Amino acid sequence: MSSDALVQAGEPAPGDLGLGSDLPRSGGARLSVWVLRRIALSLLTLLGVSIIVFLATQTLPGDPAREILGHVTPAQVAAFNKLHGLDKPLLTQYVDWLKNTVTGSFGSSIATHEAVTHLIGRRGLNTLALVLLSALISIPLSLLIGTISAVRRDRPVDHGIQTVLLTLTAMPEFVIALLLLVLFATTVFTWLPAVAVIGPGETAFQNPEMLVLPVAALVLAVVPYVARLQRATMIDVLESEYVHMARLKGLREGTIIRRHAMRNSLVAAIQGSSLTLIYLTGGVVTIEFLFAYPGLGSALTSAVQTRDLPVIQAIVLVFAAAYVLINLCADLLTVYVTPKLRTQFR
Secondary structure (H helix, E strand, O other): OOHHHHHHOOOOOOOOOOOOOOOOHHHHHHHHHHHHHHHHHHHHHHHHHHHHHHHHHHOOOOOHHHHHHOOOOHHHHHHHHHHOOOOOOHHHHHHHHHHHHHOOOOOEOOOOOOEHHHHHHHHHHHHHHHHHHHHHHHHHHHHHHHHHHHHOOOOHHHHHHHHHHHHHHHOOHHHHHHHHHHHHHHOOOOOOOOOOOOOOOOOHHHOHHHOHHHHHHHHHHHHHHHHHHHHHHHHHHHOOHHHHHHHHOOOOHHHHHHHHHHHHOHHHHHHHHHHHHHHHHHHHHHHHHHOOOOOHHHHHHHHHHHOOHHHHHHHHHHHHHHHHHHHHHHHHHHHHHOHHHHHHHO
């Protein structure tokens, strides 16, 4: 069937996503094998990350015993190291730590003696709230801004949007956060709290005013990258042959954008969304430190200052696992929405 007939019949044109099609059974089996391979590769990646993280923490300057206890005698340092297993060979320490990690136990903090899993669970909920809320705002906003900019290409609206996006791109996230602090929390206005004070047993959602500035800083840092990616993808789609054919058939521009352009830009949207989540997961470290937000990022900063090795290793490994999981989900969604990739499993 020609592309004219496809457009006239209201079916996806060549290159369209065909989201309703299903893989045959043999293709489903091949896809399952591919998924298992990707999962195995992800686990190997995490194993490699664990080795790097463990070795990196061993090279941190300073002695954990002296950083935590202060002025102590060599005998006290030796007793501290023996108590926490720091006097064992590195290989033995790594194997013990890996065994605990696999069983879901990261040990105890050598600074506070709190179970690391408890700390991660308590702080992780606050970080998850910050990341998810920022993603729910930044991803749709980025796609909307990128689409508007592409549709209004080379017009005043597009020029204005690109100027704002490039300005934000040029500013590091900590600069954006400091500007927000000056404008809305300290010098110009005092509408919002400058630091996030969340009491024990409380969650971030119970204190929504504490989330405003950290979320705004993350959104403003992320939106420019994804919006520009969406703009470039939409411009390519809008200049494709089947879109021109749809216009020749007299379809409305809004219909063309919704039924053809937007669907064919989903791959870039998925990859852009995964990059957003990855960036947000890493960006919380700086933002949480600046706003004294009680999440994993601020816990990691404090752990580095006190050389609390179990906490550092656990949090970095959690971040790495999040990166791997996000990439895996993005790859699966990309295969699902891309006919050319799905044919590899037929």
